[in-house]
Amino acid sequence: MLRKLVATAVAAALAGAFGVATRGADGVAQAAPVTPEPVRIMPLGDSVTYGLGSKTRSSYRTDLQRQLAAAGVDADFVGSQRSGSGPDTDNEGHGGWTIRRIAAELTGWLDTYQPDVVLLHLGTNDMAVRDDVAAAPQRLSDLVDQIRAARPTAEIFVQRIVGSRKPWLQALIDDYNAQLPAVLAGKDAQVHLVDQSGIRGINLFDMVHPNEFGYAKMAHNLYSAMSKVLGPWPAVTSPYTWTKAWICRWTAGVTECRWWYHRALATGARAVPATAAKAWQTPRVVAVAYGKHKRKIRYVTRWSLT
Numbered sequence: 001m002l003r004k005l006v007a008t009a010v011a012a013a014l015a016g017a018f019g020v021a022t023r024g025a026d027g028v029a030q031a032a033p034v035t036p037e038p039v040r041i042m043p044l045g046d047s048v049t050y051g052l053g054s055k056t057r058s059s060y061r062t063d064l065q066r067q068l069a070a071a072g073v074d075a076d077f078v079g080s081q082r083s084g085s086g087p088d089t090d091n092e093g094h095g096g097w098t099i100r101r102i103a104a105e106l107t108g109w110l111d112t113y114q115p116d117v118v119l120l121h122l123g124t125n126d127m128a129v130r131d132d133v134a135a136a137p138q139r140l141s142d143l144v145d146q147i148r149a150a151r152p153t154a155e156i157f158v159q160r161i162v163g164s165r166k167p168w169l170q171a172l173i174d175d176y177n178a179q180l181p182a183v184l185a186g187k188d189a190q191v192h193l194v195d196q197s198g199i200r201g202i203n204l205f206d207m208v209h210p211n212e213f214g215y216a217k218m219a220h221n222l223y224s225a226m227s228k229v230l231g232p233w234p235a236v237t238s239p240y241t242w243t244k245a246w247i248c249r250w251t252a253g254v255t256e257c258r259w260w261y262h263r264a265l266a267t268g269a270r271a272v273p274a275t276a277a278k279a280w281q282t283p284r285v286v287a288v289a290y291g292k293h294k295r296k297i298r299y300v301t302r303w304s305l306t
Contacts (some may be wrong), residue, residue, distance in 0.1 A: 163200025
């Protein structure tokens with residue numbers, strides 16, 4: 001049903017469906033096409049869905065809206081929350097909420113907004129507060145079943161959660177993400193896994209939230225996954241091909257925004273595999289002591305990985 005709905009939004013006509021019959025000039029009954037309704041999409045989850053880490057609080061949503069519109073999809077984002085700078089700021093992203101807390105409110109939201117598509121990113125806070133992390137994948141499984149019970153025809157896109165700059169938290173996230181394919185294996189064909197686990201490192205604004213670069217990648221991953229199920233739609237420019245990006249990062253209470261470049265590794269560069277040919281780097285002006293007793297200082301530009 002949903003695939004037909006999306007196809008009609010793209011084609012601007014409901015294939016094979018008709019409204020009230022009318023009669024043409026020859027007196028023969030003709031059926032009037034029904035104008036399709038927008039596809040209702042619910043971005044559901046935690047502060048990543050809401051958009052923390054993004055200057056505009058747009059998350060992946062504004063980029064995804066733009067790509068869907070360019071593909072001819074009439075999409076209506078739905079939810080009780082409002083955030084972002086795009087034309088449609090509705091979402092169901094709740095900062096700090098765990099799977100348990102979302103589940104407690106979820107059925108009401110689904111009944112109110114009746115989404116055709118659910119984009120789910122959830123579990124980071126369960127890991128961060130160590131809320132019975134071993135059982136978190138099962139809680140997510142139960143939540144997917146909860147969505148299915150309320151919306152039997154909805155397409156559900158479950159996202160592996162983004163990474164962290166905290167090593168202990170990243171370890172928990174890696175284990176959680178690794179279990180999701182098995183958790184979802186028994187679901188119906190309308191449940192899909194989208195891998196967002198590569199959004200880490202340079203893609204993060206702070207310890208757990210993507211920056212604009214990371215959110216652009218999330219939007220691309222979702223669009224690609226949705227196109228395979230509900231499309232096919234036209235290909236879009238991938239941020240994975242970018243070689244230059246304006247990236248903001250928060251470290252030690254300070255936000256730093258700089259141009260970063262994907263380029264050949266600088267001599268002596270660390271923190272990446274020795275076999276890597278390229279890495280994301282930024283030029284920094286640093287003070288270097290020189291002279292016989294290194295009493296003089298000169299300022300030079302050096303490439304940095306951090």
